Amino acid sequence: MKLYNSVGPNPHVVRMFMAERGIDLPKEDIDLMAGENRQAPYTTKNPAGQLPALELDDGSILTEITAICEYLDETQPGDRLMGDTPEARAQNRRWTRWVDLKIVEPLTTAFRAAEGLPMFQDRMRCLPEAADGLKACAQDGLVFLDEQMADGREFVAGKAFGLADILLFCFLAFGSQVGQPLNPDLKHIGNWYARVSQRTSVSA
Template identity: 60%
Template sequence: MKLYNSTGPNPHVVRMFIAEKGLSLPVEAVDLMAGENRRPPYADKVNVAGQTPALELDDGTVVCEVTAICEYLEEAFPQPPLIGSTAQERAETRMWTRRIDLNIVEPLAGGFRAAEGRQIFEPRMRLVRLEAAEDLKAIARDKLLWLDAQMAGKTFVCGPRFTLADILLFCFLAFGARVGQPLPTEASHIAAWFERVKGRESASA
């Protein structure tokens, strides 16, 4: 297998997942800033959506999209389980991963692209108006505060289990802190959780 890697939170999610699995994969860098992901050969041979990361399997099949890549790796390398060992655990992890992705990751990333990242992304994709960026950031903040209340008394998003939901949330909160979307000061449960996850060796992957 080979991982097509780049800067940004999405590749960080997959790298951290791989590190938690104890795997070591060959990596090929894709230069996002130069737009290498949007032109051949990457955009027609690897990922027609022009996004990173991508995982090339041994038979040449390419799996794209962060969740799909992690799902594949979980099935191929089930230990340690990062999605779940039972149907119930897998459903719980997927539920929280979906909530985090839709309610926090998407508006956080959209707010960045429309504001701080506008100069980079405007020539490459349709963006919401600049004025909408603050609304997107506010949505992400509101949902973070909602999640913070759900985290009371929990070690990780799924209770005692460290999962893909934690990895996704951690990587995007770390990114948000670097691009003007810090964790709300009121989110004390998530702040404590963030420090726990930050202390894991995989966090620096």
């Protein structure tokens, strides 16, 4: 297998997941800043131009960070990060999906519509008129999650560290660099973020 890698939070999620799982794969870096992901030869592998992408041994391609991480979790040896029971996996998927829809999607769409507009306006449809509202939506999601974590749980999906935590951490770290910092009033998420920041996998 081989991971097509680049800068940005999406590849960071997969690299951090792999580091947590002890998975080491060959990587091929694609120059996202220069738009290499939007042209051949990369688009012959992945016509959508997304990064990262996982090339399997038979040459087929997996995209979407959740799908890549779940595939690696299910096929590689070691303790599963998604959980060992149907309930644990369902809870991890539930919170991963929730973080993705309520925080990650508005955060990243707002970035492309505002600070990232010069880079993305010629690559995809951007919505500069919606940037402020999207940023507010991401903050609403974080407020809700902070309230949920007031029950004392250690990680997003419960007692065990999982993909939901990795997804949220990588995109909050990204947000802090592009004009969407974590609100210091969100104490529970702030404490969680500080704990996760100490994990060696964050540098992957």
